[in-house]
Amino acid sequence: MLVNADFSRRAIVAPTEYQWVASPLSGVERVMLDRLGDEKARATSIVRYAPGSGYSPHLHPGGEEILVLSGTFSEGGKHYPAGWYLRNPPGSSHQPFSDEGALIFVKLWQMRADESRPVRIDTCDASRWAVKDGRESCLLFADRTEHVSIERLTAGARVFAGPVEGAEILVLEGCLLDSAQQHGPGSWIRLPAGEYLAFIAGSAGATMYLKTGHLSSHAREASAPC
Incomplete structure (x- = not known):
């Protein structure tokens, strides 16, 4: 399938x-x-x-x-x-x-x-949260291949500061905007490598699950089931 x-x-x-x-x-x-x-x-x-x-x-x-x-x-x-x-x-x-x-x-x-x-x-434990790059972040996992976190963005804040090598997002609260769509709670987004500066938090801000580094061909091949 x-x-x-x-x-x-x-x-x-x-x-x-x-x-x-x-x-x-x-x-x-x-x-x-x-x-x-x-x-x-x-x-x-x-x-x-x-x-x-x-x-x-x-x-x-x-x-x-x-x-x-x-x-x-x-x-x-x-x-x-x-x-x-x-x-x-x-x-x-x-x-x-x-x-x-x-x-x-x-x-x-x-x-x-x-x-x-x-x-x-x-992630409801306040001690798990820190301010990173001007926004609140709860680190969930990081190794040499991937980085996983929950991010809280204020209204109008950019999701990405520059080009990314692929990313995966699940919107948890608020909404994200890009040039074409509004993505509310429950929206799942997978982005290939590229520049996505148009992705910003909506007027009420946004909370999202964010995962990067796992979409390279090497990472996918290493984790694929036999």
Whole structure:
């Protein structure tokens, strides 16, 4: 299965364009934002858990990255409400479920094979935030390949200061503007290498998940499922 599989092209999915697809597990649905493969795939998705739904224990050979958007996502005896960021490294296993229901942003098979450290960050914890380059930033992960953060922009602030080697954005609050569109909460944007100075925060500002460095051909090939 191929969904937004040409990484040389811009890809944008607005919430009004979400197409919910049932997963193999009852009560769990997903919106496929990009995908290369079937059930074992390099994939970026919005996943919705109905109350009381979940998966049986399973492995993640290529790793899994999660941002909890609403509700409470659980693994084993640990519970993560909205705002938590999780990274389960390649080779890890878990049994995810949600008693109350949850909406999560998920990325599969997009980690370096040698990544080994689990990450658990509560982005609602004020101590995690710092002012960087004139805006508030919550660092989630960084290595020599990628950089992941939550960014808060004031009205009119530029998303990028100059050219980028590709980027991925999920708008969490407020909106982003470019020369052609307005991107509200839930909008997912993937940008190939280029200059995107027209991307600015709207009149109420914007909060966004921002990931860079992972879209090079080398990074994609290194994390692709066999």
